[in-house]
Amino acid sequence: xxxxxxxxxxxxxxxxxxxxxxxxxxxxxxxxxxxxxxxxxxxxxxxxxxxxxxxxxxxxxxxxxxxxxxxxxxxxxxxxxxxxxxxxxxxxxxxxxxxxxxxxxxxxxxxxxxxxxxxxxxxxxxxxxxxxxxxxxxxxxxxxxxxxxxxxxxxxxxxxxxxxxxxxxxxxxxxxxxxxxxxxxxxxxxxxxxxxxxxxxxxxxxxxxxxxxxxxxxxxxxxxxxxxx
Numbered sequence: 001x002x003x004x005x006x007x008x009x010x011x012x013x014x015x016x017x018x019x020x021x022x023x024x025x026x027x028x029x030x031x032x033x034x035x036x037x038x039x040x041x042x043x044x045x046x047x048x049x050x051x052x053x054x055x056x057x058x059x060x061x062x063x064x065x066x067x068x069x070x071x072x073x074x075x076x077x078x079x080x081x082x083x084x085x086x087x088x089x090x091x092x093x094x095x096x097x098x099x100x101x102x103x104x105x106x107x108x109x110x111x112x113x114x115x116x117x118x119x120x121x122x123x124x125x126x127x128x129x130x131x132x133x134x135x136x137x138x139x140x141x142x143x144x145x146x147x148x149x150x151x152x153x154x155x156x157x158x159x160x161x162x163x164x165x166x167x168x169x170x171x172x173x174x175x176x177x178x179x180x181x182x183x184x185x186x187x188x189x190x191x192x193x194x195x196x197x198x199x200x201x202x203x204x205x206x207x208x209x210x211x212x213x214x215x216x217x218x219x220x221x222x223x224x225x226x227x228x229x
Contacts (some may be wrong), residue, residue: 091135
């Protein structure tokens, strides 16, 4: 018969457990609404023991945010194979998977709040945006973006964040539709810029290479043409 003896965790293992527990709680409610007592109870330890591993809730929140930001940044990683539209669609699906899994925490993070006020948390948010930016440039085959391309890519990343936040507030539009819409939004932003800048026109032509007729870019072009008188 088992005696049910609990195995003692090492310091790093316990820290990782607490980070995981905090992330799970933050994914269901805003971090501001989660107490150290709740985290301790969910981890099966005492409140003072939580403070033994983390000085306070903010430090635990920042550690959880570091793990979440690493996860989110990794979701923008995609093999550079096949049509660009299909690649971006896979990225958007993984992005919305993350948003779906961490809704309240994602919302609190992006909208700000008392628990998200440190320079550390802001730096982590910026690091995710920068990772996404660099991944998109890599897909476009660009090492250093000209000013107009940088504006397009960074604007699109901000649009993806805003779209996800609006979707979380009621989920009135199916996420699958928004995933495709964001891919088309990227093409639309690039097309507007390309209409007035030859360098961007070259980028747009490369984007359109090998795009299938039923891909998100080609379908958008077809629908826009059908609107012309």
